[in-house]
Amino acid sequence: MPIDELYSMVSNNYERYTEFKKNVLEKCKEELKNKTDISFRYEEIKTGRKVTSIKFYITSNKDTCKSEIAATLAKPKPKxxxxxxxxxxxxxxxxxxxxxxxxxxxxxxxxxxxxxxxxxxxxxxxxxxxxxxxxxxxxxxxxDYQPPISKAKVGKFNDYAQREYDFDKLEKKLLGWEQMNVI
The missing domain is CATH 1.10.8 (Helicase, Ruva Protein; domain 3)
Incomplete structure (x- = not known):
């Protein structure tokens, strides 16, 4: 995830990445580990010396939440x-x-x-x-995505009979040969 995107998710009151890392990333990491059934670790991806994005690795942390009760109704499993x-x-x-x-x-x-x-x-x-x-x-x-509704074609721009051309006659006109024969 790009750093700019992370900053936009959290109010960007941090001038330096080290402050953001200490006050946001590390605190979130500890709270999630201690209070939920997931935890994460992250890898800083750098461009030169600057951290430009972070790669998160999220894992299950079932040791902390053994007494958790599921909030959804279980659907019957098919045969x-x-x-x-x-x-x-x-x-x-x-x-x-x-x-x-x-x-x-x-x-x-x-x-x-x-x-x-x-x-x-x-x-x-x-x-x-x-x-x-x-x-x-x-x-x-x-x-429930629906397929796009295609527009009915009212008419075609090129729906006309093609003209017939005498290319030899056209060439003579374009090159000015027809006028020379008249003189």
């Missing part, structure tokens, strides 16, 4: 054999290399409806530059 068949089907539909877990995520977001996955994948094929197909598909299913 194992049916689930495996659906995952294979999804991998056949999507023409890119995806893992079983990614296919499972897509299946869960579509509530097991293969037709929705097919429809949203068709939308993805028409979309420009998708870098993360799995994430895009899950978002498309959740937000």
């Amino acid at each position: 194992p054999q049916q689930n495996i068949d659906h995952i294979k089907r999804i991998k056949e539909i999507i023409k890119e290399e995806i893992t079983d877990q990614e296919a499972q995520s897509i299946l869960i977001s579509a509530n097991g409806d293969i037709n929705i996955i097919k429809e949203k994948y068709r939308c993805a094929q028409r979309a420009a530059k998708i870098t993360n197909m799995v994430g895009w598909l899950i978002d498309a299913i959740k937000r």
